[in-house]
């Protein structure tokens with residue numbers, strides 16, 4: 001598969017006034033002065049300066065867009081998120097205001113700025129919530145057993161990852177070294193990973209914190225989660241396979257996790273909300289999104305996000321996020337049900353997004369059946385990633401009036417082991 005099935009939409013189609021994702025950037029003349037930007041087409045609006053020029057925000061919101069990161073905005077809570085977004089929307093939809101910010105030089109070409117990690121990542125958690133992915137992986141690793149573990153349909157499985165190695169899109173990824181046990185060998189060896197992989201995922205960014213000891217129910221999702229972004233959970237499969245029993249992923253994943261430079265507010269994705277797949281097992285009350293009242297505020301907590309995975313510019317997969325079994329609201333409820341508190345900047349990822357079809361698989365482990373069936377393209381033949389390979393995730397979601405909401409891309413190139 002090498003051609004997209006439809007005409008490529010433009011940046012203006014994907015990043016119009018109904019989208020307005022937030023990022024943080026610097027310019028070459030002020031590399032030490034990060035500023036909050038809002039993306040419009042292939043330009044970035046200097047949000048703090050625009051708010052000042054147009055007198056968009058009053059107390060208590062006034063300082064939220066002049067900070068060097070999104071942290072204060074994330075912490076400000078849902079009513080403030082709505083006010084700030086509505087104010088920024090007027091700046092880009094009202095012709096007079098748009099003319100003023102344009103004349104003031106506050107709309108910069110994206111190509112002329114450097115994007116930064118937009119918020120301070122507090123804790124990082126990664127889930128495992130695609131039934132298709134978990135089933136495929138189960139069949140590869142436990143061919144004689146049940147593909148899903150007995151707990152899989154009862155709780156969203158996850159692990160705590162490494163927040164300090166979350167990097168912004170474009171950051172090179174150095175091939176990690178580690179222990180692996182070659183097939184048939186008795187003893188492990190040390191060296192650069194030979195089975196470096198991607199995981200196409202969606203990350204959710206927590207804004208409003210919670211108190212230690214208090215669980216956040218599913219219907220608290222929109223009050224606590226600010227937005228989402230594409231995320232690539234780079235994975236050294238050889239290291240992972242040797243180390244993961246019995247405590248789960250560790251060094252096979254902690255070397256780097258890439259996130260998009262743009263955080264899309266949940267408010268921009270109302271049209272993309274969708275019901276998750278049918279529940280085939282009864283759920284405990286704190287996770288039961290089929291109970292009366294559980295979907296009073298909309299169709300459900302699934303999101304219809306169409307993800308595209310490119311290897312060196314060529315499409316290798318198109319995973320559908322709508323197929324995810326566990327929703328972000330259930331993941332949030334589960335990760336706090338023991339009283340663990342949320343902090344502003346907590347990031348939790350969906351797990352590899354895979355759909356039921358062969359071209360909908362979100363990692364090379366599945367696409368190549370653990371290296372048995374290489375994929376081919378203009379890049380040649382691949383089982384796992386080679387040095388110099390570049391992987392890019394993009395996505396779009398249905399928006400108002402039949403339009404599209406683009407998610408900021410996440411890209412990274414593999415550099416040789418140091």
Ligand code: MN
Pocket residue numbers: 126127199201233351352
């Ligand atoms: Mn993952």
